Amino acid sequence: MKVPRRPLTGDLVVCFCGRAGDGARAAGRVLAIAAAGLGLHARHAAAYPAEIRGAGKTLAYTAITREPLRGPCERVDVLVALSDPLTIPELPRLNADGLVLYENNPPGYVAEDMAVAGYIAPGMFGYGIPFRDLAAQAESFGRGRNFVALGAVAALLDLPAAAFPPAIADHFAGQAETVRAAAVRSFEMGFEYARTRLVATHPWRALPAPDERPAVALVTGAAAVAAACAAAGVRLVAFYPVTPADRIRADLERLPADERPVLALAADAAAAAAHAYGAVAAGRSAVAVTVGSGLAAAGPLLDQAAAAGLPLAVVHVQTAGPAAALGTSTGQGDLLAAIHGLSDVQRPVLAPACTADCFDAVCLAVRLAARWRTPAVVLTDFLQMERGETIGWPRPLPAAAAALAAATPAPDEAWAPPGTPGGERLVSAGGPDKRSGATEAVASCPIAVGLHRGRLNALAAGWAPPEAFGDDGPLDLGLVAWGAAIEPAREALRAAAARGLRVGGCFPRLVWPLQRPVLTAFAARCRVLGAAELNASGQLAGLLEHALARPVARLGRAGAEPLTESELLAGIEEALPPADAKGKRHE
Amino acid sequence: MVSPEHFVIIGNGAAANRAADVLRRGDKDARITLISDEFFHFYHRHRLADYLAGTAGEDDLLVRAPQHYQKHRIRLRLGQRVTRIDPKEKVLYLKHMEMVRYTRLLLCTGGKPRLPEIYYAYRAHFTTVKTLADARQLRERLDGIRDVVVVGGDLVSVRLASALVRLGKAVTFLVDADSFWPLELTPERRAEFAERLTRVGIAVRLDDALAHVEPHPSGGYRVTTRAGERLRADMVGAFFGLAPDVDFLLGTGLDIDRGLLVNEYLQTNLPDIYAAGDCAQVYNPALRNYWVSIGWPNAEKLGEVAARNLLGQVQPAGQAPASALEFEGIVVNTCWWRRM
Amino acid sequence: MSDHERVTPIMGTELARQMERVRRSGELGYRSAQPATWCPGCGYHGVALALTRGAAAAQVPPHQLVFVAGAGCAAWMPRSLRGYGIEALAGTALAVAAGAKLARPDLTVVAVGGDADILASGAGGLSAAAARNLPVTALIVDNGRCGLIHGLPSPVGVADPLTTALEAGATLAGRGWTGKPDALGDIIARALRHPGFAVVVAVSPCITYDMERLTWDRLYEAWQPVPAGHDPADRAAALALARREPFIHGILYERQSGDRLKV
């Protein structure tokens, strides 16, 4: 007889919590790879909350589901405490019947409130496991506490142990065999310990994987960006080696040699932009990857590229503040910086909502830059780059990218690429080149600025309408969201609609230039208009207020940890106009 | 104002829970912590037989919803074992290396299955059922069990044996004078008891006992009785009642005999440490002697008395309730006296 | 009057000989139609001449040439030459050149900049290109000044650019001066053909702001060729020489087996 399985309605979410170096991320990622291997849908993401006391804290979430994933992980079913003090604040996220695994043989006694065990609420299940001892038995350095814990999770959830060694091998691809073997041994120790001592006690399990396997692969945002660069025929990708730009590099290096762009390792973010600038000036398509404040460093060359009409594409990874020493965390605070350079020039900005979007956005940015002779920015964020998701893979080039390519005029004499005999010309922002007369002096010439703006407006007018949520009727509240805020916003609207609220959403991927007609029509249907984004000032909200000449409620906050469905739902309810006695809402 | 008081109760059974409730009612602000090495919430131990028989599910065993503890701000530490007490520093040491400070401590550690010393050598071959975890394990094994031999004889054994018969198992019960120790059953009572067991479908070996048990090469066990009978069994149940679970307290300076020795106010010999329930051996001024009483109503009563004394309301334990085991109309008193 | 008749009067003269030499050299094909805007008498004119001679001698056709320039007086260089020009920003010339070369290994890429550009804000680009031994040529016009901004002294002071380049790891290091455009042109030709990162320092007077240090008079006097017996394969000797003798022209260091472009 088997212990009854608890049917898990939504995602089964496992969270590994520890200090940097505890291997929380690795454990979360291996769990996702293994789940994907079992034919489940999976997603893994790491958060690095910017807590003053929790410097170096890592929360690695892995969601496993039988259905395709919808939203971000918020509630947790299994919490693994690789560091007790750092895990204690995370306990409120655990479901009422959630499971907590903690170290039960630390090197010394700890004071009463420093152990996770003391905080496990009635209804939850807390199991102490000698992570350290088992890891030390598995290998001499005993570094595999994370994999011991993973083994215990697998046993308690009834995930087949056989799925994990290949997942560990995948995770450590390219690393020494001993590293992989030690991890596998640690996993097995944890699995055995939990199987023999804890499983009989634990009342619920994960549902087994369905027989039908979805045609998906586990892909990170960084890998999607890398694959998109190859798919869009990018010749050079330049970056300064900082996380997560290095992840994109690693994924590029994994591509087959004949598809792989040239990787230019730059001395700094400005140099990365310069490398890409040189490549596009030399007639090849190029992408510069910037992270955090790197966008500002790359700014002058982006302006120069706009002025010179160069199709320089930038993949920018937003982080919460400079955050160099404290560990990088996510944010959405760079929208205005992405749109506006130091000059009067603006740049088109595409912001993906999920991993598949990351792929599409990069393809589209490369193509639209070529089509409209402008730099273009893909505004992604730290969370998206690090997060892995099971998606249909390999992903075809989006149709819109092909359409842009078809609409791109072949370079005429004025834009001859270097190497063309007789076409010698100057790529310049300083004024029309006497020899070719080709270059518009966008930065300095008001007429040229106007022309560039005109091109951007034409771009927006020809862009596909944004994703919409809800019906076409009048709404009490309409929510505009961009980038990583789209997923929690969509789920929050779903929940609000389920409560009978009249709400709708508009989720553009082209954030700038604004698709004015669509947004104007959407706003006209809404009594209250709100914008969801992970920044404190409400950057898109401000742009919308200016463009639509009406107030926009700010449903966001400063970055570090991703927005959640529940906080946006609370924000929606707060922003809604009060209802009168008949249930009608007034402004 | 936050009360500086931290009542810590070891145990999560009838005594512990009653005590916690009374403490909360008497002191709205104090911190109250229950610590138990069992993972499950407070459950009806006496329904474990129903659970085995399949007539009760796990949820039916629950005494109360977990929310009760949140509502009354009682910290419940489950699956955590106390390994040591430092009564001078007033600190408990938990197995997972956490230290918990208390201002007042109540020990409600209950009993553990008793095994007469002559059977110690066969410890590994016996099945006992004290906790839900034990019952679960047995339930998982049930499919592979056909023949059962039961030795000893407390109320648990009778209930379980009946449940197993209802599940279609062949149960043989060895009944002798030592069954229901420390009570000595008169030959008439024994015969009457055997007769009732037979009526339920249990094969009774009257006035016979276990002599030897060893694993059978082809699985299960080979049991030899004193009368020389050889029985094959897939499970040998040993049910000799419960004995106070106080081993971990040896060496702390607490007076321990069979259980924790407490005065009529349930105070141990050390300041601010009390005991109640199956683990306590309570002084009875009328008898001028200590007694241990096993049983749910008794545990609840002592839990309540201990809590009142912890709160400063002086109340004696009084006469132990004559808690009785009742089976098919036969009443057996379970209270046992120290020098009986 | 026919063309032939027009030149007839000078036939046989020195001028005619020079004109013929220039015509045959092909260097005219590397000059643009744009008049240079450098101050009359500035050393940059000679550097431009040397560049055309070097390109012609290296036989790189103009459409295969890419000149990248950052800020300052050097920014005019791509305009006065024929080839593909890329205007970059202060300090970015070498990084832009690197990008162009990495994307287009078929092109010959030259980054031109003053000492205040390539050695100061562009220092990162110099070490990055050296670290990769990227086959681009950095032409550092050293006048010790920020010419375009009222002749402020260069932020790198009097540090010797060639020493810096050698220390960074350039696999070809040469120094010339604008007063000898032929010799400078030869060095540039060697650099353009060099399979790794080449740095050519062209010492050039700024007649508008520098009346004392790098003046034409002083340079004519101080200048001398690389001493006979110097082994350009000896990096330590090259470094010592570069440090000791700031007015020596020629190829001080050249590692022929330079690593090929790694992509």
Ligand SMILES: Cc1cc2nc3c(=O)[nH]c(=O)nc-3n(C[C@H](O)[C@H](O)[C@H](O)COP(=O)(O)OP(=O)(O)OC[C@H]3O[C@@H](n4cnc5c(N)ncnc54)[C@H](O)[C@@H]3O)c2cc1C
């Ligand atoms: C199968 C069965 C049937 C029963 N049927 C009846 C019946 O019908 N009627 C009746 O009156 N009685 C019955 N009893 C007896 C009754 O259940 C007990 O008398 C009663 O539960 C005693 O309660 P308690 O609070 O003293 O201790 P318990 O319920 O035994 O609880 C003590 C708890 O303390 C924990 N503990 C002990 N040491 C430590 C430590 N060092 N650290 C942490 N935790 C510790 C134990 O794990 C246990 O959970 C039955 C018992 C069993 C086993």
Ligand code: SF4
């Ligand atoms: S300012 Fe100096 S360097 Fe610049 S052009 Fe004039 S003389 Fe030459």
